[in-house]
Amino acid sequence: MGNSDQKSLSKLRDRIDAIDDQILDLLNRRAGVAQEIGHAKAGQGLDYYNPGRELAVFERLIGRNTGPFPSEAVRRVFREIISASLSLEEPMKVAFFGPSATFTHQAAQKQFGFSAQLVAQKSIPAVFEEVRRGRADYGVVPVENTTEGIVSHTLDMFIESDLKINAEILLEISHDLLSLTGKMDDIDKVLSHPQALAQCRHWLEENLPDVPLVDASSTAMAARLASEDSSIAAIASEIAASLYGLRIVKPNIQDSTNNLTRFLVVGRNPTARTGHDKTSVMFIVADEPGILYRMLKPFSKRDINLSKIESRPIKTKAWEYVFFLDLEGHVEDASVSEALKELQGCCRSLKVLGSYPRCR
Numbered sequence: 001m002g003n004s005d006q007k008s009l010s011k012l013r014d015r016i017d018a019i020d021d022q023i024l025d026l027l028n029r030r031a032g033v034a035q036e037i038g039h040a041k042a043g044q045g046l047d048y049y050n051p052g053r054e055l056a057v058f059e060r061l062i063g064r065n066t067g068p069f070p071s072e073a074v075r076r077v078f079r080e081i082i083s084a085s086l087s088l089e090e091p092m093k094v095a096f097f098g099p100s101a102t103f104t105h106q107a108a109q110k111q112f113g114f115s116a117q118l119v120a121q122k123s124i125p126a127v128f129e130e131v132r133r134g135r136a137d138y139g140v141v142p143v144e145n146t147t148e149g150i151v152s153h154t155l156d157m158f159i160e161s162d163l164k165i166n167a168e169i170l171l172e173i174s175h176d177l178l179s180l181t182g183k184m185d186d187i188d189k190v191l192s193h194p195q196a197l198a199q200c201r202h203w204l205e206e207n208l209p210d211v212p213l214v215d216a217s218s219t220a221m222a223a224r225l226a227s228e229d230s231s232i233a234a235i236a237s238e239i240a241a242s243l244y245g246l247r248i249v250k251p252n253i254q255d256s257t258n259n260l261t262r263f264l265v266v267g268r269n270p271t272a273r274t275g276h277d278k279t280s281v282m283f284i285v286a287d288e289p290g291i292l293y294r295m296l297k298p299f300s301k302r303d304i305n306l307s308k309i310e311s312r313p314i315k316t317k318a319w320e321y322v323f324f325l326d327l328e329g330h331v332e333d334a335s336v337s338e339a340l341k342e343l344q345g346c347c348r349s350l351k352v353l354g355s356y357p358r359c360r
Helices: 003-044 051-064 071-086 103-112 124-132 152-160 194-199 201-207 219-226 238-244 291-300 334-344
Strands: 093-097 117-121 138-145 164-172 176-179 189-192 213-215 232-236 247-250 260-267 277-285 306-313 321-328 347-357
Touching: 003 071, 051 071, 051 347, 093 103, 093 124, 103 117, 103 138, 103 164, 103 260, 117 124, 124 138, 124 152, 124 260, 138 152, 138 164, 152 306, 152 321, 176 219, 176 238, 189 194, 189 219, 194 201, 194 213, 194 232, 219 232, 219 238, 232 238, 238 247, 277 291, 277 334, 291 334, 334 347
Parallel strands: 093 117, 093 138, 164 347, 189 213, 189 232
Antiparallel strands: 138 260, 164 260, 176 232, 176 247, 277 321, 277 347, 306 321
């Protein structure tokens, strides 16, 4: 490299340094304003975490981004800026269905950033209990997967719990086959969470037809056990491979390329209306002719889109069911409020589980 090239490179680096200094000054100015907002919210008794506002920030910035900085990177950068700003007063404590390196852990990081205090729990009920008792500000739990459907334990918790759904998270799930040696011939059994095994069923049947499949409490636990025995392979994430010192035998072994899991953020208080919301409700109806038509009619005649209907058996009564319904709109919207009031007329009981920003 000639002297002129070195001088040119040096000038470009000086320009980068100057821009970085400006970014740092602006970050601190932004953090100062965020603190003022936090104090104002505290004075009004408002929650300092506002998922609808965060989503609006991301969408506004991505919408005005002209590049070359990637739009997804814009979201990640501002996710951490917001997370760090929230932690200036006190780190937000978030319980999640763990352990670390599970997909629920990744979903919690995606929603709350690395400045939040993420605390693993051994079960979905434990997550609800931590939030209910105030030992965590929020909780993150899985609720459904595009391949394997609903997570029944999560729905069952809402029957007894008074916690509210504050946000939803969509996470693309990529399953890797991991082991200590990275060799297919060394595998005597495959461990993973039952959902992960089910999501890779066809690949396993074709490529490891005679290898026993063993359930583990989580994908991360399977990875940990695989790190202790070279004959065990785990189905888990690339993050789990890094955490437990495993090699990737085969990446992306999930059967469906459109493999998404939806997670819910639960908290103690309801979430404000954003104009792009979803509402989840649960209700019990009497077993009588025409009841299914009657429970859907209030939404149909108001052109309210229903995105999900699920039923679960009531454990204390044989052949009776509780219904879970997801619909577009906020409970404060006039049409939604009227529809729910009409629905309540044919229900034994009805509970609004929460209105929250729709993941887009």
